Amino acid sequence: MKTKISFKQKLTAIAIGSLFSLSAIAQTVTFNVTTVSPSGSSSTPNVFACWITDANGTFVKTINRQAATRISYLTKWITSTPTKNVTDATTGATMSIHNALYTTGTNTGTVLRKPFVWNCKNVSGTVVSDGTYYFNVEFAEQDKGERYAQYAFTKGASAQNITYTNVSSDFINATLQYAPLSSGVELVQNDLNLQVSYLKSSQQFQVKLDNTNNDNLYVSLYNSRGGLILKKAITNVNSTFSAAGFPNGVYFVKVTDATGTSATNKILVY
Numbered sequence: 001m002k003t004k005i006s007f008k009q010k011l012t013a014i015a016i017g018s019l020f021s022l023s024a025i026a027q028t029v030t031f032n033v034t035t036v037s038p039s040g041s042s043s044t045p046n047v048f049a050c051w052i053t054d055a056n057g058t059f060v061k062t063i064n065r066q067a068a069t070r071i072s073y074l075t076k077w078i079t080s081t082p083t084k085n086v087t088d089a090t091t092g093a094t095m096s097i098h099n100a101l102y103t104t105g106t107n108t109g110t111v112l113r114k115p116f117v118w119n120c121k122n123v124s125g126t127v128v129s130d131g132t133y134y135f136n137v138e139f140a141e142q143d144k145g146e147r148y149a150q151y152a153f154t155k156g157a158s159a160q161n162i163t164y165t166n167v168s169s170d171f172i173n174a175t176l177q178y179a180p181l182s183s184g185v186e187l188v189q190n191d192l193n194l195q196v197s198y199l200k201s202s203q204q205f206q207v208k209l210d211n212t213n214n215d216n217l218y219v220s221l222y223n224s225r226g227g228l229i230l231k232k233a234i235t236n237v238n239s240t241f242s243a244a245g246f247p248n249g250v251y252f253v254k255v256t257d258a259t260g261t262s263a264t265n266k267i268l269v270y
Contacts, residue, residue, distance in 0.1 A: 027120040049077040055132040062089040073140035087123040194263035216258035
């Protein structure tokens with residue numbers, strides 16, 4: 001099951017006209033992970049949760065929860081939040097295949113999720129203090145028990161780009177990017193389903209959109225402080241443009257359609 005996130009749901013506290021205002025501090029963490037079924041097949045129903053805890057193991061916020069009648073299988077998540085708190089989280093029913101939420105590509109073989117994004121806020125909407133935090137992930141199949149792993153990062157003044165290895169054979173392709181700068185750019189996902197990648201070998205940004213029913217699309221690139229670097233039309237749903245000469249650091253890519261609906265994502269040049 002794929003849950004769509006509306007523009008209004010994600011852009012809760014910032015008016016469109018001030019999306020890149022420096023008055024709003026946007027601290028964002030982008031986390032990727034792929035679950036691996038114990039049976040070796042991705043076509044296995046499963047429940048899933050991703051949530052944040054602090055250095056003391058205290059629950060901070062749920063990012064994603066995919067479970068309904070089988071929610072009791074998510075034992076680690078329920079222990080962390082006995083009230084099953086899903087404030088501002090993406091939620092849905094039990095998935096029919098692994099990585100069904102945010103799936104890109106086919107339903108066979110290894111399927112990569114789109115990123116899980118945390119804005120460094122707790123369930124009350126307050127930006128958390130600097131320190132060590134954990135992305136916790138858990139999935140369970142009906143007869144095989146729960147699988148769980150956690151991935152640490154440090155929220156502070158320095159950006160991070162982490163590739164995790166040897167954490168758990170049940171979770172692969174785990175990476176994390178952290179942008180601490182006061183850019184004022186909020187990450188927004190919606191029906192445009194924006195994906196951005198940095199192609200280091202060719203020094204290019206790649207922009208992909210799942211939704212092909214939008215005309216008159218424009219891409220805007222902003223630096224880490226919200227300054228506009230370029231703006232150009234997108235001629236197709238898979239476009240590239242040069243990043244040659246760009247200093248290393250965090251950039252924000254915003255795509256806007258003819259209706260004014262926009263999606264924003266973060267990319268790291270290194």
